[in-house]
Amino acid sequence: MKASIFAVLTSLFLFHIQYALSWPGMTTTLKDVMSMGKRQTNNDGDEPKELIGDLLTLSDSQLTPVAADIKSILLGTGSAESSTIDTTITPPLGSKACAADTCCAYKWLSLAMIKKFAGSSGRCTRFARAAVRLGFHDAGAWSKTSAFGGADGSILLTNELDRVDNKGLQDIAAVTKAWYKQYQPYGISMADMIQFGATVATVVCPLGPRIKSYVGRIDNPKANPEGLLPGVNDSADKLIDMFRQKTIDPHGLVALVGAHTTSQQHFVNISRDGDPQDSTPGVWDVKFYGETLQPNPPVRVFKFASDVALSKDPRASSEWNEFVNGQSHWNEDYAQEYVRLSLLGVKNINSLKECTKVLPPAKKSYTAPDQLYLTLWLSGKYPQLGKYIDDAQSLLELVGSILPILKNVLGGRI
Ligand code: HEM
Structure with a gap:
């Protein structure tokens, strides 16, 4: 195994030398093609927004400033x-001063999370x-008819994790339980x-929005009902109905599935383990929207199927197309x-x-330091690199790390 990684790194290194010699001065910059335009207010596909929870029954005069903001x-x-x-x-955590501020422990937690979520490439990690x-x-x-469930911690407090829907969440579950x-x-x-x-994870991913973060939810030790999460082969009809039952309209669903911009699938097709859903895994850009529409995106x-179905559905497609060049529009939505x-x-x-103040700052631009190697990998070469990309490691750093070894092998001739 080590020998095969060494072989890949060696050939990558030689490729790098050859490439640099052919085009001296060429830099490996990633052209940022995102549109950072103003928020667009095209409401096609929007449905009247529904309130949820206690906001359904409380009058405006009863709301705290935080709840009034959430309502808006x-x-x-x-x-x-x-x-x-x-x-x-x-x-310090555990001090009287820390206990006096609800967000203080979250600040310490945020620092621990950033360490796990940010990779040496600047991209966000698989965690x-x-x-x-x-x-x-x-x-x-x-769903609207559920008596309980939702954002209640039950996924890690019960056996929900054993469900097939939750395959792939085991590593983050272990880390989150340790933080808990x-x-x-x-x-x-x-x-x-x-x-x-x-x-925290979203804003650690380059270009990700800094989402207002609220605390004070109550845990529920009872497993949530089954059948409420979407499947990768679900039709657009099924997905749209399922999310409507969660008060999320097609516009909202299109915005949320954009999270696949960062992902690398592991279980949908195991023969393509680690393959990303757009050409920039670990980056919160809008390429996912454009590449899902393209007949021939990069090989890897x-x-x-669910994203393709949604992108073509008339209730979702106009918003999908707007996000193709609408980074700030998408972030906001x-x-x-x-x-x-x-x-x-x-x-x-x-x-x-509200504890948004303890989130790290947003990264508003990003250039991949190792774009050359990413491009090679995306074109189908060096599948072994998928593991390093999954961990958001800089491939440049990886190749650099074998330089001393190569120097030794080649007797200091490089
Ligand atoms: C249409 C509904 C959706 C379907 C059918 C769906 C399905 C999937 C599947 C099959 C995977 C790959 C799992 C694996 O093989 O490792 C995945 C990954 C992912 N999904 Fe979704 N998803 C949906 C909506 C969402 C939403 C609403 C979000 C976030 C708000 C989201 C966030 C993610 C993320 C971040 C990953 C990557 C996880 C990783 O890299 O480990 N998905 N999704």
Whole structure:
């Protein structure tokens, strides 16, 4: 195994030398083709926005400022992104000063999460992507007719993880449970830990939105009903109906599936383990939307049947097309819909607190340091590199790490 990695690295290194000699001065920059235009307000496919939880019964005069802000986000009038950052020195975990600020323990948790979610390439790691999916799978197991469920931590407090829907979430589950053990004594529920993990992960991915993050959800030790999560072979009709039952309209669904911009599938087709859903895994860009529509995207891009079906459905396609060149439009819509998703089944919205201030800053631009190698991998070469890309390691660094070995082998002639 080691020998095969060495062989790949050696041939990559030689390719790099050859390439550099052929085009001296050529840089491996990734052209950022995203449109960072203004928010567009095309509401095609939009349906009246529904309220959820206790917001269904409380009058405006009864709402806390936080709940009033959440209400405006759910109704589509308020922004779900925020750049407010806490720059004060965070008191030590366990101190009186830390206990006095609800968000203090989250600041420490956020720092631990960033270490796990950010890779040396600047892209986000497989743990970050799985954290986003974990957030969806905990909250999404809910419908308007459910008596309980939703963003309640049950995915990690019960045996829900054994369900086929949740295959692939085992590693992030183990990491999140360890964080829970460490931070639960400071008042962090499993439900909040999971949703906070999803928003930290999203903003750690380059270009990802900085989504407003709320805490105070209540854990539920009872497994959520089955059959409430989508399947990769579901029709557009089934997907749209299923998400409507979660109060998410086709527009919202189109925004949320854009999370596949970061992903690398493992179980849909195991013979293509590690293949990404667009040509920039680990980057929160809009390439996923364009490449899902393309008949011939890069060889290694693996499109999900559900995404293709949705992209062609008349209730979803106009929004899908708008996102193709609409990074800021998508970020804004994704953030709005994620706030909704992260509150499904939550019945105490009026007592939540906001801790967005402890999220890391958003990364508004990104150039892959190792684009040359990524391009080779995307064209079908060097499948072994998938593992390193999954971990968001810089392939340049990887190739650099064999330089001393090659120098030795070649007797210092390089
Ligand atoms: C139309 C509904 C959806 C379907 C059918 C679907 C299906 C899937 C499948 C089959 C995978 C690959 C799992 C694997 O083989 O490793 C996946 C990955 C992923 N999904 Fe979805 N998904 C849907 C919606 C969503 C939504 C709404 C979100 C987030 C809000 C999301 C976030 C992700 C992420 C981040 C990954 C990558 C996980 C990783 O790399 O480990 N998905 N999804």
